[in-house]
Amino acid sequence: MRLPLRTLVVSFLLLLILTFAVSAQLKQDAPPAAPILGFTPTHAAAQHALETSLQSIPSPEKAREWLRTFTAEPHPAASERNNQLADFVAEEWRKQGWEDVTLRRYDVLHSRPRSVSLEMTEPVQFTASLREDAYDADPDTKNPAVSAAYFGYSASGEVTAEVVYAHSGNPEDYDVLRKNGISVKGKIVLVRYSNPYSYRGFKALTAEREGAAALLIYSDPAEDGSTRGKVFPDGPWGPESHIQRGAITYDYIVPGDPTTPGWASVPGAKHIPPEEARSLPKIAGLPLSWRDAKPLLENMNGPDAPKDWQGALPITYRFTGAVKVHLKVDMDTSMQPYTVVEARLRGSELPDEWVLLGNHRDAWAFGAVDPSSGTASMMELTRTLGELKQRGIRPRRTIVVCSWDGEEYALTGSTEWGEQFADDLKKKLVAYLNVDESVAGAATTAGPEGLSFSPSAVASLAPMLVEASKDVRAPSGKSLYQAWRATARRDTNASTPPLDSALVETRIGSGSDHTVFLNHLGRPVINLGFTGDYGVYHSMYDDYYWMARIGDPSFEYHVALTRIWGIVALRLANADVLPFDFGFNAAALEKFLRELEERNKIAPRRLALKRLHSRIAEFERAGNLLETALARDLLSGSASPEKIQRLNEHLMEVESNWLDPAGIPGRPWFQHLLYSSRYTYAHLEFPGLTEAVEKQDWKLAGEQAALLEKAVEKNTRLLRSAQSSWEKNR
Numbered sequence: 001m002r003l004p005l006r007t008l009v010v011s012f013l014l015l016l017i018l019t020f021a022v023s024a025q026l027k028q029d030a031p032p033a034a035p036i037l038g039f040t041p042t043h044a045a046a047q048h049a050l051e052t053s054l055q056s057i058p059s060p061e062k063a064r065e066w067l068r069t070f071t072a073e074p075h076p077a078a079s080e081r082n083n084q085l086a087d088f089v090a091e092e093w094r095k096q097g098w099e100d101v102t103l104r105r106y107d108v109l110h111s112r113p114r115s116v117s118l119e120m121t122e123p124v125q126f127t128a129s130l131r132e133d134a135y136d137a138d139p140d141t142k143n144p145a146v147s148a149a150y151f152g153y154s155a156s157g158e159v160t161a162e163v164v165y166a167h168s169g170n171p172e173d174y175d176v177l178r179k180n181g182i183s184v185k186g187k188i189v190l191v192r193y194s195n196p197y198s199y200r201g202f203k204a205l206t207a208e209r210e211g212a213a214a215l216l217i218y219s220d221p222a223e224d225g226s227t228r229g230k231v232f233p234d235g236p237w238g239p240e241s242h243i244q245r246g247a248i249t250y251d252y253i254v255p256g257d258p259t260t261p262g263w264a265s266v267p268g269a270k271h272i273p274p275e276e277a278r279s280l281p282k283i284a285g286l287p288l289s290w291r292d293a294k295p296l297l298e299n300m301n302g303p304d305a306p307k308d309w310q311g312a313l314p315i316t317y318r319f320t321g322a323v324k325v326h327l328k329v330d331m332d333t334s335m336q337p338y339t340v341v342e343a344r345l346r347g348s349e350l351p352d353e354w355v356l357l358g359n360h361r362d363a364w365a366f367g368a369v370d371p372s373s374g375t376a377s378m379m380e381l382t383r384t385l386g387e388l389k390q391r392g393i394r395p396r397r398t399i400v401v402c403s404w405d406g407e408e409y410a411l412t413g414s415t416e417w418g419e420q421f422a423d424d425l426k427k428k429l430v431a432y433l434n435v436d437e438s439v440a441g442a443a444t445t446a447g448p449e450g451l452s453f454s455p456s457a458v459a460s461l462a463p464m465l466v467e468a469s470k471d472v473r474a475p476s477g478k479s480l481y482q483a484w485r486a487t488a489r490r491d492t493n494a495s496t497p498p499l500d501s502a503l504v505e506t507r508i509g510s511g512s513d514h515t516v517f518l519n520h521l522g523r524p525v526i527n528l529g530f531t532g533d534y535g536v537y538h539s540m541y542d543d544y545y546w547m548a549r550i551g552d553p554s555f556e557y558h559v560a561l562t563r564i565w566g567i568v569a570l571r572l573a574n575a576d577v578l579p580f581d582f583g584f585n586a587a588a589l590e591k592f593l594r595e596l597e598e599r600n601k602i603a604p605r606r607l608a609l610k611r612l613h614s615r616i617a618e619f620e621r622a623g624n625l626l627e628t629a630l631a632r633d634l635l636s637g638s639a640s641p642e643k644i645q646r647l648n649e650h651l652m653e654v655e656s657n658w659l660d661p662a663g664i665p666g667r668p669w670f671q672h673l674l675y676s677s678r679y680t681y682a683h684l685e686f687p688g689l690t691e692a693v694e695k696q697d698w699k700l701a702g703e704q705a706a707l708l709e710k711a712v713e714k715n716t717r718l719l720r721s722a723q724s725s726w727e728k729n730r
């Protein structure tokens, strides 16, 4: 039986042109078009032709224009400018031909500063500027709308107390202080942003638990400043006055509006009192530039801190001594509207299967990298897909696109939207493709191999992502796949590039808008982006000048990201069989489990994991067998659309089966059994099991292992029955 045409052809003429182009290409290229995972040969050929068109549309000049528009003014959540940009996005999407363009409003407990101040009162008087310097080279840095230093969801408070330096502010740092006889109770702790990145909200919770009166976090030049290389405006790193703003929400416990944990903040929704919100900090804090932190550090006269606590300032870092400061933070925590902009291209054949694209719009200041590079890539992608639609080419499945709001505060817009449409999303969402920062690195300092392509994806989608990269042109002129291998080799100092199976990061933490879809709704996600030298994160210097002079002056990386994002989206939207690879998925699970055992040296008498290993091995076999059967039948083009549809329903269900409605112990909102994040936002695999093992709670660990065994077993059965129904009536 013939499969339906994958393009809805509005005009007969266009159909003729397309058919002619595809068949002409097939005739010219003696071996038929390269296969694509999940596509029959005929459809793979049409898809390749479509991807050639898709890649020819995005333009660096347009990407630059989008970026300029989005970075013209600071646009934090709930600001007038960010709301204007929501209307702008909606208007542009309508012009581009997108359908059902809708503004979704959420009434959210917001947080913004009324006033902040910090003075040292002893041993010398000093007033912190809490501001960033302007530079003549970059007029945007003189914009009076740029905020002072503040933390989203900091508690309000006023305190005068002694300062203690607590290194990175992680629990082990407080252990060091304790060993040295130093308590932070009632004191103000001064800590560093740290490398590797640890979410500031974890530093806040840790300081709160230790009984500190307030928290200051500063950017040491060792982490993101002059120690790393040239600083703004001459290079990508942070200058002396740069301030890393950010939220300190405990959204690793539950993200979104802190007063609607687990449900959507649609107008009129019930809100809990802020005092009951688990994700709201009770501690006050401020971020500091190193220029504002240095007088505090250098006036201490207590015992020297250990060697690994010394930073890059030309002083001796001490634990404590003599320094007293007066801190005042007055926050406005009123309800404010957030706006998610939503639009779709209705699928020609499977309108009730959705591929979702998204990027957040709100920024701490101008947000050129974070998030407007992603926004520029997204607007070029929506323009491209809109243009293909005008040419009569529609995706088979529906493509939905969202411009999120309030990501910086608590992943709020995407979380509320995901909670509002949970039932639909659980049934219909094939995958969510997130781009937060499309270009978070400086091409001008990246060397000949260029910026690193650093995507992450659930393991089941990793192979299709690698395959897609082979057909994308990278800025170096090579394929994105070749560029990816070269930078991966460079970044790991290896003599050879990694195997394809190791290219995609299949460990996924939190810290962006994929969280609700993966961890709460059990839908597969991919994050895409380029990375490199970048030291101005969440400061006002993350602006248009930084991107246009230092980051991506040619805007080719913005376009490359548009291309890979578009190709992955269209492959998921147009595939005959959804390109999940569960054999690969199982192999990743086996790796995660071995790592857990080795890291924690788990004795079998404490916790028996043998059965889980064998369940995973069975899942791997079932995945691989199904894969082989599918590849054979798709190649022969013999499967009926009805049969393919039944199979796809099974495949969608596998991903849902990783959800445990009870959630992981202590964090019921996080329901995925394979993926969660640590409180630092770092990735965390088998979250319930891993946290139990790390607490040495062997009873709980046994229960969590049993839950995993059950889920893996259920999915093995599902794959086997999918295969037997597939092979019936062959």
Ligand SMILES: [Zn+2]
Binding pocket: 360, 370, 371, 407, 436, 437
């Ligand atoms: Zn972001």
